[in-house]
Amino acid sequence: MTLTDAPRYAPTWLELREPADADARARDLIDPLRQHLAATLTTRGSLLIRDLGCGTGSMQRWLAPQLDGPQRWILQDHDADLLAFATANAATLAADASRVTVMPRHADLTQLSAGDLLSTSLVTASALLDLLSRDEIERLVSTCVEAGCPALITLSVTGGIDFSPADPLDDELTAGFADHLRSHVEGRELLGPDAGAAAAEEFSQRGWIVEQRSSVWQLGAAHADLTAEWLRGWVPAAAARRPGLDAESYLTRRLDALATGELRATVHHTDLLALPHGATTLLGAA
Numbered sequence: 001m002t003l004t005d006a007p008r009y010a011p012t013w014l015e016l017r018e019p020a021d022a023d024a025r026a027r028d029l030i031d032p033l034r035q036h037l038a039a040t041l042t043t044r045g046s047l048l049i050r051d052l053g054c055g056t057g058s059m060q061r062w063l064a065p066q067l068d069g070p071q072r073w074i075l076q077d078h079d080a081d082l083l084a085f086a087t088a089n090a091a092t093l094a095a096d097a098s099r100v101t102v103m104p105r106h107a108d109l110t111q112l113s114a115g116d117l118l119s120t121s122l123v124t125a126s127a128l129l130d131l132l133s134r135d136e137i138e139r140l141v142s143t144c145v146e147a148g149c150p151a152l153i154t155l156s157v158t159g160g161i162d163f164s165p166a167d168p169l170d171d172e173l174t175a176g177f178a179d180h181l182r183s184h185v186e187g188r189e190l191l192g193p194d195a196g197a198a199a200a201e202e203f204s205q206r207g208w209i210v211e212q213r214s215s216v217w218q219l220g221a222a223h224a225d226l227t228a229e230w231l232r233g234w235v236p237a238a239a240a241r242r243p244g245l246d247a248e249s250y251l252t253r254r255l256d257a258l259a260t261g262e263l264r265a266t267v268h269h270t271d272l273l274a275l276p277h278g279a280t281t282l283l284g285a286a
């Protein structure tokens, strides 16, 4: 696959999910991360952070203002349009009002090498892992470990969804969507809902300190536009893996329940912080 035929994510979809993503990411991973990065700041004077699969840049806008010190971010994506948006709309101030700058990198993240991460203080990613294969996750983890570069990987979808009120088709469609995420794309078998656990296992096997937290989207009336858009994508994708179900009626029932303010959907994800062996943080020393 070349950079120009990479699958596209609509910027409108990424913008719509940004507030729910910001609410969902696990904030209690930030303190140990800040503590780890404080040592980097003392020795290097600034942070170099690389956001992989940055999309419109929501991870940078969420995290940069929570970290202290001058920061340089490399925003990496294989979609040039998303990258232009992310660069133009980046956060510019750190928690302590230090300057934050960004540089775009139009490149395939599966080709990242330990050399690319020389001097990098942190790798971040958000809503990315399910798009990768086991080999690609293994390579990404090995690259971080070889470079001694910590990683904060958020919003890896787990496939779990709780609906209220319940509907008889919920479970079948939820399983169908998980199968959809595990699809084969150009000879690659995507890990989908298993990707977060696989990354945690890969870091742990290499002796790194791994902390995982649940991060959930709370969908419903408070995020009505996002919820409707999500249902319009989720239901057909799930139904394609469970032919024979009356998915059209299901979608109508769910949109009607959303319109009356009745529908709640909890969409489960997982966040992961991986720190080098020997790091001393609030999480404890390895």
Ligand SMILES: C[S@@+](CC[C@H](N)C(=O)[O-])C[C@H]1O[C@@H](n2cnc3c(N)ncnc32)[C@H](O)[C@@H]1O
Pocket (backbone or CB within 6 Å): 006, 007, 009, 014, 021, 052, 053, 054, 055, 056, 057, 058, 059, 076, 077, 078, 079, 082, 107, 108, 109, 110, 125, 126, 127, 128, 131
């Ligand atoms: C679901 S979006 C998430 C975007 C952003 N991180 C966020 O949380 O809003 C996944 C992003 O990863 C990018 N992406 C996927 N595979 C990639 C690859 N192999 N190399 C570079 N970017 C990739 C896509 O272009 C897209 O912007």
